[in-house]
Amino acid sequence: MLDVAREAQLPVVGMLLIVAGAAKLVSRRPGGLALLLAPGGGRLVNGGVGAAELVVGALLLFASGVPGLAGRWLAVLMFVTAFVGLRELRRQRPEADCGCFGELSAAPVSSRTLARAAVCAGASLATIGVSATGWQVLTRPAPVHIAGALTTAAVVALLSPEWRETAARLRRGVPCERREVPVARTLAALRSSAAWRAHARHLTGHEPLDVWREGCWQLVAYPATVDGGAATVVFAVPTGRLRRRPVRAAVVPGDGPEGVRPPDG
Incomplete structure (x- = not known):
């Protein structure tokens, strides 16, 4: 047996x-x-x-x-x-x-x-x-x-x-704007992206300053130093129907992500 x-x-x-x-x-x-x-x-x-x-x-x-x-x-x-x-x-x-x-x-x-x-x-x-x-x-x-x-x-x-x-x-009928996205999943997708590899050398911290949602994008801000000055690198990680699009990044002068908006397209 x-x-x-x-x-x-x-x-x-x-x-x-x-x-x-x-x-x-x-x-x-x-x-x-x-x-x-x-x-x-x-x-x-x-x-x-x-x-x-x-x-x-x-x-x-x-x-x-x-x-x-x-x-x-x-x-x-x-x-x-x-x-x-x-x-x-x-x-x-x-x-x-x-x-x-x-x-x-x-x-x-x-x-x-x-x-x-x-x-x-x-x-x-x-x-x-x-x-x-x-x-x-x-x-x-x-x-x-x-x-x-x-x-x-x-x-x-x-x-x-x-x-x-x-x-x-199985609940794909829920709009991506309202779909729950774990922060851990967003960070994992971000750190395996080309945008992360392009900007990682500028980052001065391992933990994000802020993570927030704008429609179908999850935005993640990190402190950075660019050309000798303080800056913030904001990554836009797509979710929902936009998940096939690449992760995007923007460098914002200064030490805060205020005023950042999700990328066009």
């Missing part, structure tokens, strides 16, 4: 990796480990991680023998690396999201996120040594398979903050 319960982890972990990998590949905003490995952007790294997750997930579902065993060990390695990397990301950039499921992962890394990575690492480790494939479990499930898979899936779901973002996306 224990072996059957271990087999039940194969489809859960395999499908989880495939969903996570696909979400990273379609994401326009890198997060998680990509922010650590490539602080200036990381879309290529993000895509590489997503592709690797798709491959390993497919191995868990369909491969047996040596390829199947390799896929299971790779899954363990991926989740252990994710746990260590996310813990470091939480320490270095507490405002950044984990990027685990692409743009659905809008919340900052938390103890729940770390616990989920640990649970997935344990579930992956449990699959080492079982003979079935994930697809065989899915197509010929025993009652213990169903109970084991549902238990693991329920634990992962309870530890996942992505449900809130999923629910928000």
